Amino acid sequence: MDLAAAATHPGRTAPIADRTQLYIGGGWTAPHGTGVIAVEDPTTEQVIAHVPAGDAVDVDRAVAAAKAAFGPWSALAPAERAAHLDRLHAALSARAGDIATTVARELGTPMKIATKVQAGLPLTVLKSYVELAGQPESTHTVGNSLVVGEPVGVVGAITPWNYPLHQIMAKVAGALAAGCTVVLKPADLTPLVAYLLFDAVDEAGLPPGVANLVTGPGSVVGSAIAAHPDVDMVSFTGSTAVGARISHLAADRIARVALELGGKSANVILDDADLRRAVKTGVANAFLNSGQTCTAWTRMLVHRSRYDEALAIAAEAAAGQTLGDPFDEGTRLGPLASAAQRETVRGYIEQGLADGARLIAGGLDAPVPDRGHFVAATVLADVDPDSTIAQEEVFGPVLVVIPFDSDDEAVAIANNSRYGLAGAVWSGDEDRALAVARRMRTGAVDVNGGSFNPLAPFGGFKQSGIGRELGRHGLDEFLETKAIQR
Incomplete structure (x- = not known):
């Protein structure tokens, strides 16, 4: 192991700035409180940056922004939504190198895998949703009924730390392609790569409120999202125990959930x-x-x-x-x-x-x-x-x-x-x-x-979860089914 060379690698030595704001309603904004979360490099055991510890007030603001944006975003023609996501793909692709080095720092993934999987796979998934978003609305006829799919509404996305950008993209890109708006809470251990995504969201000029970022503890921010009356669906990836808790919070208000949980394959x-x-x-x-x-x-x-x-x-x-x-x-x-x-x-x-x-x-x-x-x-x-x-x-x-x-x-x-x-x-x-x-x-x-x-559906049986991500099945997860009788 050439640890001396590793210690002087540009990705290892480049400073990482603290992120002091949340992304709500189309712009960077100060959090409600003053709490912060320290982000550690698990290789060096050193704190490398801090992000805000958001709270329920921040979730309220983000959900309100997403709710206000839902009508106009869901009403866009498929080609217009696809064009927005394509601009996001271009802005995120330009950050591929930063994504890989950031995940290597905050998670410890070796650079070869960080480049190919942690950076490359989310870009592939996003590109697939650019193409799916631009396809005509899927409808079919049953007797005298026209069966259509309509976006479910505001989606709360709560994501894990192990594939931090891929897991975000599997939810956020699918939801946006379907015509939903999103409030994202990334994992506390690996929140920095989510900021790179929202830098790209800002650069791409997504309409205000379509995508929102609130960092913070799962017990506070995640729970507030899952229990929020204006969040129409919660999409969660993580442990089976936390998934059960999320499911209970959503069930108390009869909200939809998609859960991607544990495995022992x-x-x-x-x-x-x-x-x-x-x-x-x-x-x-x-x-x-x-x-x-x-x-x-x-x-x-x-x-x-x-x-x-x-x-x-x-x-x-x-x-x-x-x-x-x-x-x-x-x-x-x-x-x-x-x-x-x-x-x-x-x-x-x-x-x-x-x-x-x-x-x-x-x-x-x-x-x-x-x-x-x-x-x-x-x-x-x-x-x-x-x-x-x-x-x-x-x-x-x-x-x-x-x-x-x-x-x-x-x-x-x-x-x-x-x-x-x-x-x-x-x-x-x-x-x-x-x-x-x-x-x-x-x-x-x-x-x-x-x-x-x-492009294939991804999800589990038994306690590995409910619902599917990726490809057409992943997009359909964010749609409600409506029958129109004629």
Whole structure:
């Protein structure tokens, strides 16, 4: 690791200014209170900036602005809304480099992934909604009824810290394309990239009130958004526990919710799979973004006849997950987002070992940098499918490996979870893989390394959520259905 070079990287050394305002009603404005939130660099453990700690008064102002803007925005012709979003795409694209370095600083994502995923994917999603926004209104006829979709109204978007701009874009771009207006509360740990988005919103000249930004604690700002009588729909991504709380607040006033929650995804490797490719791809997936990915394939299920071979490949692949500064070109695994997250992950590893798992790679005693919230890439074998480490979402670089003896048993283990967000199947026989994929109770399944599709619907079964994001399905989530009889 060339840490000296990383320390002098322009992205590492560039100062980040405090952000002292909120974006409400088409311009930057002072918050109601004087509280601030400190933003830490999880690699250096240093505070790098502050943002306002907004409150319920700020939410009231933002919602009022969004409500006033809804009528004119929803009445625009699709081509006009598309033109506004296209200008936003141009303004945000010009900031792609700043987006990557900002996420590397406030989250610790290695620059290669920060550039490709944390900056590149949101731009791809936004571009897809530029195109969808410009399409004619979707209608169909049933008997004497004309069935149309109309924008739901004011959307409250509450987003997580692990993919801070992508998760924002999946909600905000979809809502705006549908004709809704938005009040956004980004995560406290990673709010700085949201400011880059709203710099672009301001530059693009979106109509006042169409998009609004209120930073602040989830217990204050998030709760105020979810409970606000003029917020017509709440779109939330985060933990299942917080999602339940958001759902209750919205249900008290019969408001719609879309929830994208936790995951404990299974990567099923059948006996006729290309084992090396399946295991290496699975390890990389599990450890992407330091394992802080809701769709991560954190349970690797391997046919018993190939189990020992798979463990050797997994240990080798995990050893290649080099820890270090995100600005070091050799880094594959950055820090976890916070000290609290690091301790949570370490606690899960300790519990897994206490419950009888066998350590194959990493672990609590593996060397890590002296500074930063690091946990080594950890692989645990011989894991009981019912154990805590196999059931709970760890949200860190921890992979469990479980053997099975038949396709039926693999499906049963894969479905033995309260979650159902993503998964994978590997087989030399595609029809066999598809048959297993169809039986997995989860919102998405990749077969033999099928790539992520930003136009496909994204969301989960069971406690992984309600509703879908991305593509046409994501836009439709922000529409109400109306029947007009003729």
